[in-house]
Amino acid sequence: MDFNTILFDVNDNIAVITINRPDKLNALNNAVFDELDQAIDEIISRPEIKSAIITGSGDKAFVAGADISELRNLDAKNGEILAQRGQKVFDNIESSPKIIIAAINGFALGGGCELAMACHFRVASDNAKFGQPEVNLGLLPGYGGTQRLTQLVGKGRSIELLATGDMIDAITAFNYGLVNHVVTRNELLPKAKSILAVINTKAPLAVAACINASQYAYTNDGTGFAMEAASFGKLLETNDSKEGIEAFLEKRKPIFRNN
Known part of the structure; x- marks a missing residue:
């Protein structure tokens, strides 16, 4: 299957999805959502794929957020439809019967943080940054972020992060329980793959x-x-x-x- 906004590679029964818009810090737009959804269906349907990783292209960002230009002229109805669509894609990731790890290689902000939280767990490089800055746009997270962040870090920390829009670094995210492991950039994909290699031996x-x-x-x-x-x-x-x-x-x- 050919994609324009993501890379899709399979080796040793592990699929790697790379959000590939480095000039836009891998921001999520309609095309990314379409192709990400197709890639998840591919992972689930292909028996030779046992597990997967989602990461971002380049050294700066996992996914730095949504493509804000697509929000400019939305009314309430179309905004709700957009949020519901993003929630559906991320729900498909969370409910996948095959483990999907987020390998976070930089900024995971807004929709990028929501994408990471939809994965079954997270491995971060030591330069990773996390945040839900939607309040700075007069908005709140729309792709499940209010729910998953609260589940992962607790209500108090979640509301603080949501209401301030502040970013936290990888070590703070680890201490909050948002990520499972923090490693160097060079160790990021090898660490994720080593975990999946163990999981792939299980029933x-x-x-x-x-x-x-x-x-x-x-x-x-x-x-x-x-x-x-x-x-x-x-x-x-x-x-x-x-x-x-x-x-x-x-x-x-x-x-x-x-x-």
Whole structure:
């Protein structure tokens, strides 16, 4: 599949999506959303792809935000449609049954921070900066940022970041729980790939079930526990579970076949 605003590469069962608008600091526009959505569908549908990374082109930015020029003449209705569309694309990332890591190589601001938070977890280079500066435009994050930032860092820190529009550095983001690892720029993709290399050895159906069950942690109505128990039972009937149990008892490495 050919893309104009992103790069798409697959090696060792890992897909790497690179937002490729370095002259615009990889800002999100309509074309990026279209192609990002297509790339996520490609990842999910292709059995040889087991996991993925999203990163940005160049050394300055992961994604420095939305393309502000596209917001100039929007009315309330079209603004809501734009936000809903971005939310849908990011929801598809978050609900992907295959792990998708954000490898953040610079500025992750506005929609870029929201994109990073939609990924299952985040690895950042030590020059990365995070922020939701939408209040400086008289706006709030529209692609799920108010919800995911609060889930990740807590209500107090989230409201402070949202209401001030301030940026935080990679170490602060790590201390807040926004990112899992901070490494040098040269170590960024190797670190993300090394984590995925481990995940790719695990039972795909079990990984997908972990992702799905974790989505219920924020419902606060107890359905997550029921989902976890039901998934546990279903997984016990899979061939991969039987293989994993037998391999453990036989003291050997399991061979999972995604069934």
